[in-house]
Every structure is written in C-alpha cells, then in structure tokens.
Amino acid sequence: MLKTFPTGGVHPPENKLTAGIPIEYLQVPGNVVIPLSQHIGTPANPLVSKGDKVKTGQLIGEGKGFVSANIHSSVSGKVSKVDTAADSSGLKQLAVYIDVEGDEWIDTIDRSTEIVREIKISPEEIIKKCFDSGIVGMGGATFPSHIKLNVPTGKKCDVLIINGVECEPYLTSDHRLMLEKGEEILVGVSILMKALKVEKAMIGIENNKADAISHLTSLASSFTGISVHPLKVKYPQGAEKQLIKALINREVPSGKLPIDVGAVVHNTGTAFAVYEAVQKNKPLIDRVVTVTGKSVSRPGNYMIRIGTPLSKVLEAAGGIPDGTGKIINGGPMMGKAVSNTDAPLVKGMSGIILVPAAEAEREPINPCIRCAKCVSACPIHLEPFLLMTLSERGMFERAAAEKITDCMECGCCSFTCPAGRPLLDYIRLGKSTVIRMARQKVLK
C-alpha cells in the first residue's frame, strides 16, 4: 500500500498536460520589473536608483529584518526607475525597472553545466549563502529559506522532508526539474541536510510521476541518507502538514510548525535553487514555470528570468487563446486569479494556467443539503459547512472556537460541495476577521 495522509482530501482531474515537455529557456525580455517584495515578510530595501548599470545576478535589494529576502537583478542593463508596479492581482508595490542591455553576468557566478557534488562550506556558511542568494520557498509560499534552516534552540530536527508532491492539477515544473536536474536537486538536498545537521532526508513524490520516482531513486543510491518515497495521489498532499503525516506519521499540532515534530520541509525547486546558490554561486534569478491550459497552443515548462512581464511569458506559450475566461497564477486549487497580465513573474510563481471561459464560471449556489462531503474532504477535520454559516452570520467567536484559523485554504470543501456553495470564500472572511480580532485584543 502506498503511503498517503489518512483522512480528507479530494481527487481533482490531474490535467498534467505538460508532463512530457522538457524545460525550455525563455529568451531574456527587453525590459524587466523586479518587485522588492517577492517573499513573505518585510520588503527588501532598494540598493540601486535610476540610471545605475546592473549586471545579471547583482544584488539590487537588500533583505531587511528577520523575515525578509535579498533581491537580485535577473538581467544586465540600466535601471530606468524605482517605482511602484502592480502585481498579478493588481496590488501595487515597490519594484526596480530595468531596460535590458545584453546579458552580462557578474563574474562570481559559475555558469558551466558541470555538476559539483562536493560541499565545501560549513552549515553556518550555507545558511548565510541562502540568505545572500535570496532563496525562498519555491512551492508558492515564498517563505525565506534561511529561516527554516536555523533550527531554534531547544528544538531538534531529525528528518528533512523534500516536497516533490506537486499535487496541484496542471503544474509540472517540479516534475520536469526532478527529471532534468535530478542530480543537482540531490546535491541541494545534501546541502540542506548539512545545514540542518540531519542524517536523513525523505523525498515524497506522488505516484503519477513514476519516471521522476525511478530516476531519483536510482540517483539517490550514490548519496547518503536520501530516500525516495512514492505516495498515493491525493490533493492536498503537498501541504506541509499532510506531507509530514503521510511520510512519517506525525501530526503538526494546531498553530505549531513542522520543527515542533522534528521535521523541516523544503520543496524540490528550493533544493535546486540551494544547489545553484551554494555550488554555483548563482542567486535566485530565474525559475521553472508551467504555462498551460486546455486551449493553449504552446503549453510548456519554461525557465524564465524573474521580472519578465507575464504578457511575454504568455506570448511564448502562443498567446492568450480566444475565449479565455480566467488566468491563474499557481494551481487551480490554491492559485490566485490574475487580473493584470502586465505584472512581472516573481519567485513564487510555479505555473500560469489559462482557463476557458466555460470553466471559469462558478456553479450556481444551491441550499446546503447537509451531505457532509465537506466534512469528509477537510484534511484538517474541520466542519466547513458550519464555519461558512458562522462567518455568514457574523458569529466569529464561535468560529474561532471551531478552529477556523486552522484552515489552510486548500479548497477541498468548495471543490467537493454538490450544492456549489462558496465555503472557502466565507471561511476566508471568518478566518481573517478572527485573526484581526485576536490581534486587536493583543494590541489593547
């Protein structure tokens, strides 16, 4: 029996249209816009101003405070301005605009394709290198990676878990990376193990990626302490807590972190970025993005420089097909709808999905028939139907008692509801209100 998390979860149609398409390097665009906040936490401080010449890989934004990350130029050229730019949801934030001139990289970056396996630097130096290189969680959450590598005093990490699950439908960027950069990922995993001082790393991959499982399994035999674990396909297995449950049968308590049960989780894409940062001295300036959709003419997996306008990315994939009703940044279950196609590509974008209009509309809302499908689909074992009603009626204290803040917004409830009820919309409303109320009480 393949491992998985025991209760809850759904099986959305996989639609991995691009699983067989190799990663293609996208041409450097004519100009880029690099936001200074591409991570959870404090935005980086700009280090350049209008007229400055920059090289590819040069530090242009300095991480500030405990939770923050560095930002590097992904191109060479001239800074045209430092100004606000609208992100894919239309929200404005500070960004560096660069007009591209050639592609001149800073000298310290090793651009050869030769794989370097020997890890020469100490754990402390690895953590510093991750911070310096602007490494953040590549699965979409964009939490600065160096923080997760600093195990707090009094806590102990005994296993590193590598997330190769990619449970969101459509997305194949991690899948392709595992197939094409498998050895680099495993070196990256070894680097993370050294930084965390653990002997054991487990890579979890869902069984729909049999080629990646067998490829990494055979490569892993020449690495110490790394094992590959096939998992039964079930969404949301890529959620940190569900993956930990599936692989090592430990439950991260409500409000706690994986480290509280002795585990640290990193994404395969992050492991690759760590490899490039530590062994090749290359900061995080590009990433693999799955650009896909049922009517997209050239769907694929593209290696794209950070800051490339989404419109250029969509052009490479054959443009926006007629009748597109929605563009999703991320997967269909947890991704955000894009309202601004001029927005730049950022570190956390693992996929762009173009959805035909017919599939972009929601079902009409019908009365709750109390079928309890949302209850059995919830991987956190909440009662979504109840949380929706409580939010709808403004009963936030009761919602807090029913653990509304434990919701990770995976969307299983809304997905499974036969009455087409917007369960997660209301739960988000209730959750944010409860969090705000809790904060205000603290502030008083």
Next chain:
Amino acid sequence: MTNILNVAPSPHAHGKESTRKLMFNVVIALIPAFLISVFYFGIGAIIVTAASVLSCLLFEFLIQKFVLKKPISITDGSALVTGLLLAFNLPSNIPVLIVVIGSFVSIVIAKMTFGGLGNNPFNPALVGRVFMLISFPVQMTTWPVPKGLGTSYLDAVTGATPLAILKGGIARGQSITEIMSQLPTPAQMFLGNIGGSMGEVAAVALLIGFVWLLIRKVITWHIPVAVIGSIAIFTGILWLINPEKNADPLFHILAGGVLLGAIYMATDYVTSPMVPRAMLIYGCGIGIITVIIRVYGAYPEGVSFAILIMNAFVPLMNAYIKPGRFGEEVKHG
C-alpha cells in the same frame, strides 16, 4: 486586451458532483426495489408510486410558486426521492386519495414549512408515513399478499406481514417454533415474496441499491452498518437468552423496514448527523429503538418511529460531537 478575465478566489476547480446528480443516484438505487415490488404486487405498486411522486412534485411546485414565490427547484430531485420513499413505505393497495394526503404532509408540513430542502429536522417521507399510519390505521396495515404481476389493486387479497404474525403469535403465547412454521422462509424474505410495504420487501434489491450508493459515494457505510449491526446484536442477545420467545437476528433484519430504513431513510442527508462518529451513534440509536418497539411496544414495527426519534437528536449531535481535529493528538512515530 480584449479578454475579460474572471478573478474569483480559489479554488478554481469544482468537482463533478451536484445535488441533482446525488438525488438521481438515489433514484437509480431504488429502481431494483421498485421493479421487484411491481413484480410481486402488480399494477397497485405502479399506481401508488405514481400518485406519491406526482403529488409530492406538485405540492412542492405549488408552495414554491404561490406561497414562497421563490424560484422553482422541483427538478433538483429531492421531492422525487421523497415521493418514491413515501410510496415504498406504503402498502400497494392503498387508495390514491390517502397517498395524496400523505404527500401533502410530507412536502408541505414536514419540508416546506421549515424552509424547504436542507432545513427540515425530520425525514419528510417518514413524517408523511407516520401521519398516515395514525390517521388511517386500517388502510395502512392491510397488506396485499404478493400474487405477482396480476395482483389487483384495491381489492387485492390481504394477509399479515411477518412482523405482525410474530407479534400476534407471541401475544397468543405461541412459541417461536410454532410461529416460525407460519412465517416465510429467509429465502422468500430475501427475495421479497412476503407481505409488507411495497418497497421494503425485497432485501436483495435494497442491498443492490446500497452497493450502488456506496460505489457512487452518495452515502458512507456508517449509518446503515450501525443500524443493522445494532439490531443484529440486540436481537441476537435476546435470542440467545430465550430462543423460544424471541425471533433470530436474521429474521429481524430481513423482516419489515430495517433495510429500507437503514439504507435509504436514516441516511437522508438533511436529517442525519455530519460527523462519522455521530453517524454511528445515530445508527445504533435507531437500531436499539427499533428493537425496543418491536419486542416491547404496541406496534409490530418500529423503524419509522426510531428514525424520527433519532432525527430529533441530530442537531444536538451536530453541536457536540466534533471530528478529532488534525494535530489534536500529537503522535510521534
């Protein structure tokens, strides 16, 4: 940019399930039982079913159109299911007018007065059925003897149900061995060749429907298994204590409305609990109350009452029986 983009929040995907599909899956699951009831009870089964279904749909339509003035939703299949289940709980020789009165109580009083689909505390079909049982006790307990397709409608030959034979026999002081000689064999009961409500007689058809409901994930196993299991255990204990005074568990499960009730009535979404643990408690409650009524009560059968009584506890169970939240118990591997 000419494309107008939809920017609703996630999830951007929706499963294939809908209320209508779930309801029609229940209808499909009831087809074998309907065919068998026609096979044993003839034209009466068709007349009663048609009267019940059509009047349920009509009452729902009239209330939505003229009283609530809301969009008409009779195509969602819920009134169809109520109509079918009500008919399945009736003898096949009952006059149409009584059926229509039962439908009125089911739809208008038990369902629409509470706000329609999703809001009724009690199973509408059972409220209608119990109302009819109390108001028309003669017609509701005059069961046609299964004579095959040629069984006539209103003037059918009548006889007692197995449970009534059992109750009457025990009241007269007969031993189980004596009573058993008058009862149909388990095989006859399994195939439905017995007197009773038209939809409840054929265990085999109801079990086929159960498998269908499980495959289509319309219901989970919890409630039916809890009902049937608790009846088997309770009657099993009584039978072991005194096999000359109490019928065996297999008889209790195959006779009367246990299977119809456990699989199709107790599992009604709206009136059953939402959490698996509560479903098991609810199911056991139904089983225990059923046996108490059958063995110690005035009525030979108690499934309908048992389900309605447990329906009343569902809001309480929903309020106090919670799923074990993820991460509540810290397990170290």
